[in-house]
Amino acid sequence: MPPIAAREPRDRLRVAIQKSGRLGDPARDLLSAVGLTWRESRDRLFCFGEGLPIDLLLVRDDDIPGLLTEGVADFGILGRNVLAETGLDGTAPGLEEVRQLGFGPCRLAIGVPEGWDYEGPAQLEGLRIATSYPAITQDWLRRHGVDARTVTLSGSVEIAPSLGQADVVCDLVSSGGTLRANSLKPVETLLESEAVLAAPPGRPEGVRGELADLLLRRLDGVRRVADSKVLTARVPRGRVAELVGLLPDAEAPILTPALELGPDGPTDSGMFAVQALCHGEVSWAVLERLKAAGAEGLTVLPVEGMLV
Numbered sequence: 001m002p003p004i005a006a007r008e009p010r011d012r013l014r015v016a017i018q019k020s021g022r023l024g025d026p027a028r029d030l031l032s033a034v035g036l037t038w039r040e041s042r043d044r045l046f047c048f049g050e051g052l053p054i055d056l057l058l059v060r061d062d063d064i065p066g067l068l069t070e071g072v073a074d075f076g077i078l079g080r081n082v083l084a085e086t087g088l089d090g091t092a093p094g095l096e097e098v099r100q101l102g103f104g105p106c107r108l109a110i111g112v113p114e115g116w117d118y119e120g121p122a123q124l125e126g127l128r129i130a131t132s133y134p135a136i137t138q139d140w141l142r143r144h145g146v147d148a149r150t151v152t153l154s155g156s157v158e159i160a161p162s163l164g165q166a167d168v169v170c171d172l173v174s175s176g177g178t179l180r181a182n183s184l185k186p187v188e189t190l191l192e193s194e195a196v197l198a199a200p201p202g203r204p205e206g207v208r209g210e211l212a213d214l215l216l217r218r219l220d221g222v223r224r225v226a227d228s229k230v231l232t233a234r235v236p237r238g239r240v241a242e243l244v245g246l247l248p249d250a251e252a253p254i255l256t257p258a259l260e261l262g263p264d265g266p267t268d269s270g271m272f273a274v275q276a277l278c279h280g281e282v283s284w285a286v287l288e289r290l291k292a293a294g295a296e297g298l299t300v301l302p303v304e305g306m307l308v
């Protein structure tokens with residue numbers, strides 16, 4: 001395999017994703033869904049894209065911002081928390097969050113001992129805060145006029161108070177189970193996070209720019225598909241406008257006069273067939289409202305693909 005050089009002219013796009021960890025598999029699933037194919041072997045960090053000229057780099061999430069800054073990768077899939085930290089601590093400033101990807105939801109929060117009566121940021125003055133995100137934490141403290149010391153740990157942050165290494169923590173929280181298991185409670189949210197697609201500013205030049213456009217276009221399509229459903233129904237002619245108004249974030253519905261089969265062949269049923277692509281949630285409550293508005297034969301169908 002040729003060396004993975006950064007700045008030589010390239011006509012293939014590179015996407016860096018987490019090799020393992022929480023975002024590795026969902027990132028692979030997303031890239032498969034946009035039509036990328038590659039072969040992986042356990043010891044190979046570079047995966048040659050087989051279907052499209054888009055290659056993958058399988059790395060630790062912390063290394064993705066640096067790879068983007070150095071021009072080794074064109075896109076990276078990582079948590080907003082890591083992107084924000086490396087943007088603030090000066091190791092990879094100026095990277096852009098190009099898309100939010102909807103998986104890996106969590107928040108960066110301050111956790112204090114459960115027994116505390118927390119009244120606000122001023123209470124953190126002079127304390128030691130254990131965190132893997134010292135730059136975000138210090139930035140937040142500064143903005144709240146609080147002087148506190150961060151103790152940087154790369155993992156198992158929540159145990160630091162019981163070990164006497166820190167007074168409080170600032171770490172990622174999802175279910176809150178890890179904080180609870182360590183007799184801590186969340187009191188401040190510094191950042192809402194999820195997996196994002198990050199890139200250096202500007203569009204890559206030449207053929208890589210075209211590949212970048214293609215990747216983004218397909219990603220948008222996949223994201224829209226995930227949020228979309230097709231709804232079909234029959235509606236009395238006089239209530240079509242009312243019903244269309246109840247559809248959640250629908251694109252212009254297709255309306256067709258519905259025929260019914262009589263003894264002498266098809267005749268006008270007085271109903272319209274409606275087919276609508278809905279981008280909002282088609283919940284049971286929405287279906288009940290549509291039924292109350294006279295809709296019959298309500299059916300919700302999944303969407304397999306879409307090109308926007």
Ligand SMILES: Nc1ncnc2c1ncn2[C@@H]1O[C@H](COP(=O)(O)OP(=O)(O)OP(=O)(O)O)[C@@H](O)[C@H]1O
Binds near residue numbers: 104172174
């Ligand atoms: N409990 C959680 N729930 C949901 N998402 C989370 C949770 N914890 C972390 N994440 C998100 O997943 C990302 C990756 O987390 P993971 O624990 O795999 O990172 P890591 O241990 O630093 O991995 P690596 O070995 O690549 O450095 C985090 O940066 C964050 O965006």
Ligand SMILES: O=P(O)(O)OC[C@H]1O[C@H](OP(=O)(O)OP(=O)(O)O)[C@H](O)[C@@H]1O
Binds near residue numbers: 156158172
């Ligand atoms: O609120 P919860 O649902 O309990 O999730 C929060 C925990 O998840 C992450 O750690 P992870 O499990 O990835 O282990 P790590 O410390 O090795 O990264 C994070 O650092 C918290 O410790």
Ligand SMILES: [Mg+2]
Binds near residue numbers: 060061062
């Ligand atoms: Mg990491």
